[in-house]
Amino acid sequence: MPVDLSLLRTQIEEQSDFVKRLQNEMSTVIIGQTHLINSLIIAVLSNGHVLLEGMPGLAKTLTIKTLASFINCRFSRIQFTPDLLPADLIGTQIYNQRKEEFVVRKGPLFANIILADEINRAPAKVQSALLEAMQEKQVTIGEETFLLEEPFLVMATQNPIDQEGTYSLPEAQVDRFLLKIIIGYPEKQEEVQILRQPFQEKANSVPAYINASDILNARKLVNAIYLDENIEKYIIDLIFATRFPAEYNLPKLENVISYGASPRASLGLAIAARAVAFMNRRHYVTPSDVQQVVYDVLRHRIGISFEGQAENYTTENIIEQLVKIIPVP
Numbered sequence: 001m002p003v004d005l006s007l008l009r010t011q012i013e014e015q016s017d018f019v020k021r022l023q024n025e026m027s028t029v030i031i032g033q034t035h036l037i038n039s040l041i042i043a044v045l046s047n048g049h050v051l052l053e054g055m056p057g058l059a060k061t062l063t064i065k066t067l068a069s070f071i072n073c074r075f076s077r078i079q080f081t082p083d084l085l086p087a088d089l090i091g092t093q094i095y096n097q098r099k100e101e102f103v104v105r106k107g108p109l110f111a112n113i114i115l116a117d118e119i120n121r122a123p124a125k126v127q128s129a130l131l132e133a134m135q136e137k138q139v140t141i142g143e144e145t146f147l148l149e150e151p152f153l154v155m156a157t158q159n160p161i162d163q164e165g166t167y168s169l170p171e172a173q174v175d176r177f178l179l180k181i182i183i184g185y186p187e188k189q190e191e192v193q194i195l196r197q198p199f200q201e202k203a204n205s206v207p208a209y210i211n212a213s214d215i216l217n218a219r220k221l222v223n224a225i226y227l228d229e230n231i232e233k234y235i236i237d238l239i240f241a242t243r244f245p246a247e248y249n250l251p252k253l254e255n256v257i258s259y260g261a262s263p264r265a266s267l268g269l270a271i272a273a274r275a276v277a278f279m280n281r282r283h284y285v286t287p288s289d290v291q292q293v294v295y296d297v298l299r300h301r302i303g304i305s306f307e308g309q310a311e312n313y314t315t316e317n318i319i320e321q322l323v324k325i326i327p328v329p
Contacts, residue, residue, distance in 0.1 A: 005226060009283040012221055018210055019279050022070060029066045030059055031197065032190030038279070039181050039296055040067050040155070044215060045222050045275040048178025048268065049134055049154040051119070051300065058183045060157040064115045072211045073112035073151065080122040082167075086129035090139045104141050109133055112149060112212065116156035120167055127173055130154070134176045151215050171303075178268045179293070180300035218278065225274040226284040230329035232270075234287060237326045238294060239266045242302050242318070249325055253318060256308035261301040268297045287328045295319050 019041060026037045036052070040063065043050045052060045061077075068075035078089065091107035108114075109130075116130070133139050137148045156177070158169075174180075186194065237248065243260030245253035272293040273285045280289075299315040 005283055008221065008224055008226075012225075012278060012283050013281055015214075015218060015221060016278055016281050018214060018218075022067075022210065025070060026063070026066055030063050031193045032186040033059060033063060033183065036063055036181055036183055037067075039179055039293075040064070041279065042272055042275040042293065043153065043155070043179055044071075044151070045218055045278055046178055046268075046271045047151065047153075047219055048271070049176060050156070051174070051177040051180045052155070052157045052183060053160050053180065054157075054183030055185070056159060058185070060183060061115065061117055064113075064155045064157070067155075068113045068115070070210055071113065071215070072209075073215075074110075074149075075113045075115070076108040076111035077115040077117060078108050079117050080119050080126070082121055082123060084122045084126050086126055089126060089129050090133070091141055093142050102142070104144060104146075106141075106146070109139060110146070110148065112151050112153070114152075114154045116154055118158060119156035120158040120169055123167055124170070127167075127170060131170075131173050131176070134173070151212055151219075174300050175262055175264055177300060178272065179296040181296055182299070222271070222274045222278045225277050225282075227270060227274065228284070228329075231273075231285050231287065231290065234326065234329050235266055235269050235273075235290060238269070238290075238298075238322055239263075241322050241326060242298065248322075250321060253321065256305060256311070256313050257318065258303035258305040258308075260303075261298055265297060265301045269294060272297055291323060294323060298322075 022041060023037060027034070030037060040050060042048075044067070052064075054060055065075075065077070087107065089107050089109045091105050091110070093102040094105050095101075096103045119127075119130075133148060133152070134154055137150070137152055139146050139148060154177075185191075239261050241248040241250060242257060242265075245251065245257060269290060270285075273289040276289040276292050277283070277285045295316065298319050302315045302318055304313055304315065304318075
């Protein structure tokens with residue numbers, strides 16, 4: 001059934017007002033992290049998980065907690081440690097002596113927004129328990145499976161400099177994050193503002209004004225945003241250039257890339273670009289929308305070979321070359 005673009009445009013203009021307010025309110029708490037704030041909103045609108053990577057003290061945890069405080073949903077913070085068990089995440093079965101039966105006690109994963117703090121500190125068995133929740137939006141405890149309530153988002157943080165007591169995330173799990181956001185240091189003037197800001201979390205005193213129903217309704221509009229065939233081709237070319245770079249006039253990357261982006265990247269790039277269009281109150285996607293999210297969608301989905309590492313290639317270098325060489329529609 002064709003979409004009425006005129007009606008869609010009207011609906012987006014009416015229901016996207018909360019985005020600007022959310023950006024403004026979060027910027028009063030988080031100084032100088034505009035890209036991070038926008039990326040988290042894109043993830044909420046796109047129904048995608050987020051991995052934040054940055055040095056200690058860059059407000060990764062505070063930003064996620066601030067976002068959660070404005071949304072009237074259940075929020076749960078889980079501190080990942082090497083001794084964490086799957087039951088600490090999903091819950092477990094406990095024997096009830098009065099009823100003479102096992103009953104399920106649900107864990108902190110049964111919430112809407114999950115802050116997985118320092119996610120790379122947990123071992124593989126914990127990551128596998130989280131994997132089912134991230135992909136299938138369900139949790140299995142014993143022989144019983146529970147569907148997780150929508151919206152369900154995992155927003156994870158990791159510290160790139162810690163090595164002791166950390167575990168590399170499996171490629172299959174990393175691929176399930178819609179976005180990987182790299183957070184840098186603030187500018188000098190921004191750090192001056194941070195110094196002058198009262199040492200307290202303002203977000204704790206701000207009432208929530210977005211409900212789960214608002215998010216779910218916005219997602220329906222995001223999914224309906226028009227994606228032209230030329231934009232679809234542009235997205236496909238960007239993805240295929242990571243797999244077959246020689247076919248896209250990038251022969252130097254042939255031995256640099258060990259594996260390219262998966263089809264999940266194509267879907268992620270399309271939905272994230274639609275979310276950008278929604279935030280800009282548009283009912284159609286432009287090439288600039290795709291370019292705005294291409295780094296965050298692809299940086300964790302491209303493998304670099306030993307040869308590439310020896311030549312100091314990074315995923316940012318590779319994506320930059322893709323954006324330059326692939327024709328813009």
